[in-house]
Amino acid sequence: MICADLKVVRLILYLSWRDRLLCANSDMQQSRARLFKEYKEVQREKVADPDIQLVCDDTNIFKWTALIKGPSETPYEGGVFQLAFAVPEPYPLQPPQVRFLTKIFHPNVHFKTGEICLDILKNAWSPAWTLQSVCRAIIALMAHPEADSPLNCDSGNLLRSGDVRGFNSMARMYTRLAAMPKKG
């Protein structure tokens, strides 16, 4: 509890310092105010949603990381995946840039860069989304892959050709290799 309070104090100090440093434009101020609100909301909701753990960078409120649990009854079950958020200055008028830091075998995630193909992160973005709800959308995407607009063609082709077993075993293998703590 004390730890969380200290973090808030540090953030406030940092924000005021940064305010003085940059002659802040209104866009940036607005997005910072909103991100700060989201930060407080995340602190409060931490217990309510155990699948998502959103953490803000200590020195930059525009950089966030999230740890999400792979949804159950999918090949990603049991894995913990790390996401990196880069929030643009006009946020929430523009979507945050999100990518997977953990390697994942999924048709809509680029295997090398971790880029995510999700409409709400591109043309269907709405300012009512929050970082938390984006995480939820990504979990939903993991459970329901969209094989028809693949960023990872190999995985997309497996699904499109109907080889669900092959896809599942590949995805489970990469989950074991990259998203689970190493044994021994």
Added chain:
Amino acid sequence: MSKRILCKFFAHGACLKGDNCEFSHDWKDPSNNICTFYQRGNCSYGSRCRYEHVKPSRPPPASSSALLPPGTYLSSERGLTSAPSASSPPPPAWTLDSLDDQANNNNNTGPTNPEDKPICSYAAAGDCPRGDQCPHIHGDLCPTCAKRCLHPFRPEEREEHKKACEKKHKQLEALKLSQDVECCVCLERVLSKPTPAERKFGLLTECDHAFCIGCIRNWRSSSPSTGMDVNSTLRACPICRKLSYFVVPSVIWFSDPEEKKEIMDNYRDKLRSIDCKHFNFGDGNCPFGTSCFYKHAFHDGRLEEVVLRHLDAEDGQTVIAKEIRLSDFLENMRI
């Protein structure tokens, strides 16, 4: 002490002093509606004054009056005031003895028609110290403001007061309810924003989601990035994605569809009384045409009448033609 009285500017969402205001910005505190001019003895609005006419809660500090019983104080007051009252100026209304005088006058010479008699202003303000023995008529209880301020013999005044009172009450209630409404874009309470210009809701025509006017206008006017469709993304509600063509600013949040309709109609009526700057009394050209919200009137006050031209195509489709110029047609021709 004044900190405990509700700031009347704050109640209307327009206090510019913010935290530095000497009055309270807490909804729990009572508002003060007492006429200070009346307390000083000269309110020029008389019975038409919109503020309450009550005597000062504490008599002006006089060293002797505090020790003497109330009767003596009043009689001494009377000694001071009744002498000039014989000539012309009426005695101050707050001495009880002068009430007696007036009552006697009324009984002897004054009008006997009950409609012309004023009602007791103490009772109208909430509490008459004389109770049943008051020589004045005590008004009937107003169901809304719970004060005895309805004149029993003036039906129009009663109705007027009831209507005004209900309207005021409703508006205050709505404003109170609006305090907790949050904008879904900035996640802040709309009516707690720093500047008065920001403390406004932007109502969308097709759905009932709450935004502050700045946020929703920013979102709707933000430049669409690649692949974004203006109608399905920007013009749509950020939450339910219902398409709305315009945003209506409002200082209060509505609680039912009728209220929303009223706010919207008021807004459109207001705009309709303002001359369109594009139309410019017929000298300009308004890109919004017949759907413009502003007034399209010529210099002589005549309103613009538009006859729509329909173009029928071969396949049966009908198009409404905008202004057609021969030059436009010739430009497209290649000769």
